Amino acid sequence: MKNNSNLTKKQSVDSSIRVAVSLLDELMNLAGELVLSRNQLLQTINSSDTRNAEAVGQRIDLITSELQEAIMLTRMQSIGNVFSKFPRVVRDLSAKLNKEIDLTIVGQDVELDKTIIEAINDPLTHLIRNSVDHGIETPEQRNKKGKPDRGNIVLKAFHEAGQVVIEISDDGQGIDGNNLVDVALQKDLITADQADSMSEKERINLILMPGFSTAPKVTDVSGRGVGMDVVKTNLDKLGGSIEIKSKVDKGSTISIKLPLTLAIIPCQIVRTGKERYAIPQANLEELLRIPAAQVKKHVECVGDAAVVRLRGNLLPLIKLSDILEIEGTYEDRQTEEQVPDRRKNIADRRSKQSPLIHFKDDESDEVELSPRDQQHRGTGERRYSAASTLNIVVVSTGAMKYGLIVDQLRDSEEIVIKPLGCHLQQCKGYAGATIMGDGQISLILDISNLAKMAGLTSFDDTEHGLAVATAEKENIRNRKNQQALFTFRSSLEENFAVPLNQVERIEKVKSNDVEVMGCKRVMQYRDGSLPLLSIDDVAMVQPLAEQEELLVIVFTIKEHPIGLLATGPVDAVEIAFEIDKTTLKQQGIMGSTIINNQTTMLIDMEELVEVFRPEWMVEEVVTGIEEPGQAEVSL
Numbered sequence: 001m002k003n004n005s006n007l008t009k010k011q012s013v014d015s016s017i018r019v020a021v022s023l024l025d026e027l028m029n030l031a032g033e034l035v036l037s038r039n040q041l042l043q044t045i046n047s048s049d050t051r052n053a054e055a056v057g058q059r060i061d062l063i064t065s066e067l068q069e070a071i072m073l074t075r076m077q078s079i080g081n082v083f084s085k086f087p088r089v090v091r092d093l094s095a096k097l098n099k100e101i102d103l104t105i106v107g108q109d110v111e112l113d114k115t116i117i118e119a120i121n122d123p124l125t126h127l128i129r130n131s132v133d134h135g136i137e138t139p140e141q142r143n144k145k146g147k148p149d150r151g152n153i154v155l156k157a158f159h160e161a162g163q164v165v166i167e168i169s170d171d172g173q174g175i176d177g178n179n180l181v182d183v184a185l186q187k188d189l190i191t192a193d194q195a196d197s198m199s200e201k202e203r204i205n206l207i208l209m210p211g212f213s214t215a216p217k218v219t220d221v222s223g224r225g226v227g228m229d230v231v232k233t234n235l236d237k238l239g240g241s242i243e244i245k246s247k248v249d250k251g252s253t254i255s256i257k258l259p260l261t262l263a264i265i266p267c268q269i270v271r272t273g274k275e276r277y278a279i280p281q282a283n284l285e286e287l288l289r290i291p292a293a294q295v296k297k298h299v300e301c302v303g304d305a306a307v308v309r310l311r312g313n314l315l316p317l318i319k320l321s322d323i324l325e326i327e328g329t330y331e332d333r334q335t336e337e338q339v340p341d342r343r344k345n346i347a348d349r350r351s352k353q354s355p356l357i358h359f360k361d362d363e364s365d366e367v368e369l370s371p372r373d374q375q376h377r378g379t380g381e382r383r384y385s386a387a388s389t390l391n392i393v394v395v396s397t398g399a400m401k402y403g404l405i406v407d408q409l410r411d412s413e414e415i416v417i418k419p420l421g422c423h424l425q426q427c428k429g430y431a432g433a434t435i436m437g438d439g440q441i442s443l444i445l446d447i448s449n450l451a452k453m454a455g456l457t458s459f460d461d462t463e464h465g466l467a468v469a470t471a472e473k474e475n476i477r478n479r480k481n482q483q484a485l486f487t488f489r490s491s492l493e494e495n496f497a498v499p500l501n502q503v504e505r506i507e508k509v510k511s512n513d514v515e516v517m518g519c520k521r522v523m524q525y526r527d528g529s530l531p532l533l534s535i536d537d538v539a540m541v542q543p544l545a546e547q548e549e550l551l552v553i554v555f556t557i558k559e560h561p562i563g564l565l566a567t568g569p570v571d572a573v574e575i576a577f578e579i580d581k582t583t584l585k586q587q588g589i590m591g592s593t594i595i596n597n598q599t600t601m602l603i604d605m606e607e608l609v610e611v612f613r614p615e616w617m618v619e620e621v622v623t624g625i626e627e628p629g630q631a632e633v634s635l
Contacts, residue, residue, distance in 0.1 A: 037059050535603065
């Protein structure tokens with residue numbers, strides 16, 4: 001009876017929370033404002049005043065948002081309530097294991113929802129004990145490695161991107177990924193082929209697999225690996241994630257990302273089939289839309305898996321309709337109805353392998369649709385329509401990052417999480433449900449379990465993945481050395497270029513618009529006269545072509561606008577090039593280079609203007625110079 005009473009007392013304490021009186025006063029004020037707005041809304045409805053109803057609706061929306069924020073604050077507690085017990089835990093365990101360990105705690109004032117605070121207590125305790133037991137070495141071992149006798153564990157909490165991140169870092173022996181692979185192979189948790197294709201990150205994440213342990217025997221303290229799968233499971237239930245970074249003999253860092261609250265979370269709404277689904281923004285990295293005509297360029301296959309190139313990395317792709325075993329759809333652009341999508345493969349966007357397409361020429365993109373396909377698609381080819389765009393939601397969960405293909409992307413909304421009913425609790429792909437604004441129910445996707453259901457693996461360190469990453473790094477390096485050039489012609493045969501950042505404007509004019517005044521060419525430009533020159537006025541090049549339409553490239557040299565007469569075709573290119581400063585260099589021409597397999601002369605506009613209008617250059621030299629005794633003139 002005594003134990004039962006103590007248990008009841010503990011439960012009653014856990015179910016209570018302390019709230020500041022000022023916060024309660026704010027809640028009372030907001031409740032009063034909500035009652036007043038409700039009364040105004042009722043009066044407006046009876047009077048049929050539409051404009052006033054809109055104003056009252058906006059006021060209710062504002063008050064509801066403020067009330068929501070205030071109520072959320074009542075559930076927030078400092079994470080220091082959990083952190084405060086760990087100094088003693090570390091002190092007792094280090095004494096028991098004959099180790100010298102310092103614990104540094106940072107960010108005790110960070111606040112989390114009370115439910116999350118209670119749920120992370122045991123996982124954090126387990127991780128701290130792991131660091132003490134198998135993370136930090138004994139003083140003798142640390143001396144052999146050239147480390148100080150005292151080990152250091154840092155427990156840190158901070159806000160990042162709308163989430164709370166908790167890091168447990170130690171300067172211990174780290175985790176050997178190769179050792180984890182050997183243990184996993186011995187226990188038949190992975191195959192040899194899987195081990196060969198694993199990246200270093202995936203090797204370390206083996207420690208999170210159920211039943212995985214590297215400890216030779218079970219102790220009453222802990223072992224690095226024992227129960228880590230339980231830690232991950234508990235974090236997944238909270239909508240959090242865990243990431244492990246480690247270097248042998250350098251130490252390990254375990255990062256835990258948690259939502260601020262479990263009651264209301266922002267989500268990205270997507271549609272697949274006839275249902276809407278919610279993806280928590282905590283798992284959302286970015287949204288991609290690949291036009292149908294470019295799918296074949298960006299999506300490729302590695303083995304039997306579809307991947308997309310994303311900034312030098314290969315991102316595995318899965319179709320949500322395949323994982324949930326529902327029929328994918330697309331919106332017919334004529335009827336605006338949801339029509340079943342017959343494509344089986346992700347890269348099937350009317351590629352050459354499609355049996356319904358007959359190409360007229362292997363090197364041409366022109367296609368001839370079969371009669372049955374024309375009847376299904378109508379007169380337009382859906383390959384180039386917006387309805388055929390590949391919509392990808394890039395999501396991450398712990399160390400895994402992948403692309404989730406959905407039928408449609410909708411708006412982002414804040415949703416209220418509702419637990420799943422008993423008939424859906426066994427469905428691993430769902431983390432909960434919510435009620436949308438129209439009263440319909442949408443399921444919240446469990447990003448972590450979707451990856452497990454699809455059997456995804458990372459391609460970061462595979463041979464093809466490394467080749468893609470290397471090529472992307474080379475492209476980035478080349479882009480840093482590239483310069484944007486504007487190319488044009490003056491005669492019909494010679495090509496010229498000028499740095500694009502010097503070009504202010506390009507005007508297309510009739511040759512009759514060019515006037516000759518005082519032996520100089522000018523044109524009317526913005527309520528004034530714009531002086532004009534051509535390259536052959538200064539340099540030894542072919543004369544300007546005589547055409548009805550000319551181009552005027554406007555520059556500003558020494559604060560004076562000037563136009564360079566030119567002809568087309570024009571183009572803007574971004575290339576890395578070397579200037580040949582000997583072959584074609586002359587006055588006004590700084591040199592030449594090869595652009596698109598054509599020799600192109602590079603214009604030096606300042607040198608052209610210096611010859612064409614030398615007085616502009618003299619102005620800069622004499623401006624501001626005052627002769628003695630003439631600094632001040634009175635009239």
